[in-house]
Amino acid sequence: MDKFGKSQPVTRVEDQRFLTGHGRYVDDIAPKGALVAYVLRAPVAHAEITALDVEAAREAPGVHLVLTADDLAQDGVTEGMAFNLVQNRDGTKGAAPRRPILAEGRVRFVGEPVALIVAESLVAARDAAELIEMELEDLPAHMEIGPGGTALHDEAPDNRAFDWGMGDEAAVEAAVARAAHVVRMSLHDNRIIANPMEPRGCYAEIEGNRLHLAVNGQGVWGTKRNLARVLGLSPDDIRVTNPDVGGGFGTKAMDYPETYLVAHAARKLGRPVRWMADRTETMLSDNAGRGLDHDLMMAFDADLKITAYRVDSRVDLGAYNSTMAQAIQSELFSKVLMGVYDVQDTYLHVEGYYTNTTQVDAYRGAGRPEAIYALERIMDRAARELGVDTWDLHRRNFIPKEAFPYVSSTGETYDVGDFDRVLTRAEAECDRAGFAARKAESAARGKLRGMGLCYYIESILGNPSETAKVEFNEDGTVTIYVGTQSNGQGHETVYAQFLSDQTGIPAHLISVVQGDSDRIATGGGTGGSRSVTTQNNATLATVSRMIERFTPYLAEKMGVEAREVSFDDETFRAAGSNLTPTMIEAAAMARADGRTDLLVHEETATLPARSFPNGAHVAEIELDPDTGKVTLERYTVVDDFGNLINPMLVEGQVHGGAVQGIGQALCERVVHDEDGQLLTASFMDYAMPRADDVTMIRFATEAVPSTANVMGMKGCGEAGTVGAMAATANAVADALWDKGVRQADMPFTPHRVWMMMNAAMAAE
Numbered sequence: 210m211d212k213f214g215k216s217q218p219v220t221r222v223e224d225q226r227f228l229t230g231h232g233r234y235v236d237d238i239a240p241k242g243a244l245v246a247y248v249l250r251a252p253v254a255h256a257e258i259t260a261l262d263v264e265a266a267r268e269a270p271g272v273h274l275v276l277t278a279d280d281l282a283q284d285g286v287t288e289g290m291a292f293n294l295v296q297n298r299d300g301t302k303g304a305a306p307r308r309p310i311l312a313e314g315r316v317r318f319v320g321e322p323v324a325l326i327v328a329e330s331l332v333a334a335r336d337a338a339e340l341i342e343m344e345l346e347d348l349p350a351h352m353e354i355g356p357g358g359t360a361l362h363d364e365a366p367d368n369r370a371f372d373w374g375m376g377d378e379a380a381v382e383a384a385v386a387r388a389a390h391v392v393r394m395s396l397h398d399n400r401i402i403a404n405p406m407e408p409r410g411c412y413a414e415i416e417g418n419r420l421h422l423a424v425n426g427q428g429v430w431g432t433k434r435n436l437a438r439v440l441g442l443s444p445d446d447i448r449v450t451n452p453d454v455g456g457g458f459g460t461k462a463m464d465y466p467e468t469y470l471v472a473h474a475a476r477k478l479g480r481p482v483r484w485m486a487d488r489t490e491t492m493l494s495d496n497a498g499r500g501l502d503h504d505l506m507m508a509f510d511a512d513l514k515i516t517a518y519r520v521d522s523r524v525d526l527g528a529y530n531s532t533m534a535q536a537i538q539s540e541l542f543s544k545v546l547m548g549v550y551d552v553q554d555t556y557l558h559v560e561g562y563y564t565n566t567t568q569v570d571a572y573r574g575a576g577r578p579e580a581i582y583a584l585e586r587i588m589d590r591a592a593r594e595l596g597v598d599t600w601d602l603h604r605r606n607f608i609p610k611e612a613f614p615y616v617s618s619t620g621e622t623y624d625v626g627d628f629d630r631v632l633t634r635a636e637a638e639c640d641r642a643g644f645a646a647r648k649a650e651s652a653a654r655g656k657l658r659g660m661g662l663c664y665y666i667e668s669i670l671g672n673p674s675e676t677a678k679v680e681f682n683e684d685g686t687v688t689i690y691v692g693t694q695s696n697g698q699g700h701e702t703v704y705a706q707f708l709s710d711q712t713g714i715p716a717h718l719i720s721v722v723q724g725d726s727d728r729i730a731t732g733g734g735t736g737g738s739r740s741v742t743t744q745n746n747a748t749l750a751t752v753s754r755m756i757e758r759f760t761p762y763l764a765e766k767m768g769v770e771a772r773e774v775s776f777d778d779e780t781f782r783a784a785g786s787n788l789t790p791t792m793i794e795a796a797a798m799a800r801a802d803g804r805t806d807l808l809v810h811e812e813t814a815t816l817p818a819r820s821f822p823n824g825a826h827v828a829e830i831e832l833d834p835d836t837g838k839v840t841l842e843r844y845t846v847v848d849d850f851g852n853l854i855n856p857m858l859v860e861g862q863v864h865g866g867a868v869q870g871i872g873q874a875l876c877e878r879v880v881h882d883e884d885g886q887l888l889t890a891s892f893m894d895y896a897m898p899r900a901d902d903v904t905m906i907r908f909a910t911e912a913v914p915s916t917a918n919v920m921g922m923k924g925c926g927e928a929g930t931v932g933a934m935a936a937t938a939n940a941v942a943d944a945l946w947d948k949g950v951r952q953a954d955m956p957f958t959p960h961r962v963w964m965m966m967n968a969a970m971a972a973e
Contacts, residue, residue: 246483255348304371354525462571493567498571527567544668669742679810818917825845853922867929873955
């Protein structure tokens with residue numbers, strides 16, 4: 210680890226400004242005097258728009274512009290929202306109904322944008338929205354994750370968007386037929402709302418002849434491409450920036466209608482326009498996460514080795530295809546379908562359905578938490594039904610250390626792994642040996658106690674290429690420009706630290722610039738746990754280029770041949786020369802000599818393969834059988850993230866991710882009524898995890914350096930969530946098993962748990 214990062218727990222430099230109120234978020238930096246946009250949204254889940262009269266709103270005091278779908282068409286803005294499709298089992302493409310920027314003739318979910326009002330103030334815009342006369346003819350709402358009901362789109366008459374499969378179905382059926390044991394389980398993965406601390410927002414302005422859009426997203430280049438497509442502009446005429454971003458979690462990775470509406474309004478009016486969602490608007494209009502049902506089947510031989518695994522999933526897409534929705538629970542789910550187990554006969558069958566609800570897309574982990582949740586829940590169930598220890602069942606089926614590199618049943622190449630070593634460390638860290646005594650102590654107080662294990666593996670996703678640019682400034686400082694976007698992860702610290710490690714430039718002299726399409730040519734943004742691995746790979750390439758370019762210049766200064774000059778991560782040296790400049794000193798020399806070509810260095814690098822973080826989560830809960838209240842008493846994580854740059858930041862990422870998974874398991878749940886009205890549209894109704902819902906998290910790492918990148922790193926941003934849901938759920942299932950409860954689905958709120966126990970008692 211000496212060469213590729215010093216692995217020091219450096220505190221985050223950006224926290225100083227965040228904690229003292231100096232963060233610069235999109236609503237803080239909108240141009241003074243900007244007009245304010247407000248979105249009129251559909252009040253019902255499914256209806257034909259029979260009339261829409263906005264004339265009174267246009268004449269209202271302070272109103273500058275009202276836009277409807279007809280107005281966009283008249284202005285030549287006719288493109289719809291972009292999305293990706295998967296291929297059906299019969300070779301056709303998934304359904305691709307148009308998703309309009311503003312509702313066209315029909316509304317399909319509560320919260321769908323119908324009109325945009327731009328006024329001098331938010332109050333004026335809201336008042337004008339009250340004057341809009343919209344007549345609706347209600348249609349039945351389709352709320353089930355399955356076929357039938359009134360069709361939302363002509364392209365999907367049974368509301369099925371896609372029918373996707375991967376694997377050898379016949380081989381799985383044959384394996385099941387000859388199996389000594391077959392375990393079956395149905396499972397629900399509850400829909401959640403991402404709820405970043407900072408709601409979505411943006412502003413747009415005209416800079417000369419160019420459009421500038423600032424948006425609190427997870428990258429700028431995708432938004433730039435989409436703005437060019439939707440607004441009919443040259444990409445050269447668009448600048449997109451991301452300021453400080455208060456949480457993303459995947460839900461801010463893609464564009465939304467408001468992005469295009471605000472940009473178009475600013476162009477049309479020639480004035481800056483700003484928009485910021487409130488909390489209920491966020492809950493109504495942000496892409497939701499999860500929301501799927503599984504039928505699971507796992508086959509075992511007489512020695513309890515898994516011989517086959519089948520998953521049949523039904524996925525809630527919401528009213529339209531969102532950007533990655535079709536791929537998340539199919540292609541991305543498949544990346545870790547069989548987890549860490551040595552099984553080749555698998556089959557994954559996924560059907561996606563439209564419902565009259567908000568779209569569902571990426572939420573921290575995007576398909577991998579869902580896959581691991583299903584797999585680790587049925588592993589736990591299998592151990593119980595087969596009468597064996599779940600820890601032993603895991604070990605029996607692990608991919609052995611000597612089998613790497615290992616090609617999974619779905620074609621993923623796991624480069625390295627030592628799962629037994631990590632699990633053994635987790636067993637010690639969680640004090641499994643003391644669990645029986647803790648369970649007995651709980652029982653003496655009339656409480657139930659359960660322990661849950663999840664062994665996860667995660668696939669790093671997203672564009673494997675990234676760009677870094679390093680610039681030496683006249684005042685002796687250094688700027689590194691990056692193509693990723695922090696939304697809370699601490700990138701400003703870790704990127705400066707890594708560049709410092711590789712060059713000897715003091716970290717306090719390095720500033721990180723991100724989120725500006727004018728200042729760096731390309732970038733992949735942040736998502737899929739890709740950022741640190743891909744960005745630092747690009748930084749390594751840039752540093753190599755810097756050394757290569759400085760070497761002949763310094764060789765001349767030293768009076769030696771270029772091949773005699775070396776760089777030791779801090780200074781340039783050559784035998785026979787007393788000149789040993791640091792990188793900063795070399796840049797100062799070049800500036801004095803007019804060699805400006807040596808002051809800016811930029812490289813793009815591509816990772817040759819993905820890395821696969823993995824680890825064990827162990828949850829321990831206590832349950833009050835009288836009330837159904839679940840208390841998380843202990844929580845332990847042992848991860849293999851390969852080589853670490855900053856352990857403190859890694860631990861923070863794991864804590865945050867774990868709490869999001871625990872929150873889904875214990876309290877978070879989206880609820881609609883039968884007509885599609887969102888009943889959990891505020892924090893009074895939607896239960897977010899609080900500090901007293903989560904215990905202190907014990908964290909340790911067992912590094913097996915990746916061979917997929919020269920740094921030996923594995924991404925950590927989403928791993929906490931990937932492991933937390935199943936660990937927590939299995940702990941609750943463990944406590945409930947002796948009470949006869951067999952079907953235990955998230956979230957484990959007191960009322961739901963109490964109902965599970967009462968239903969089990971009634972069935973006896």
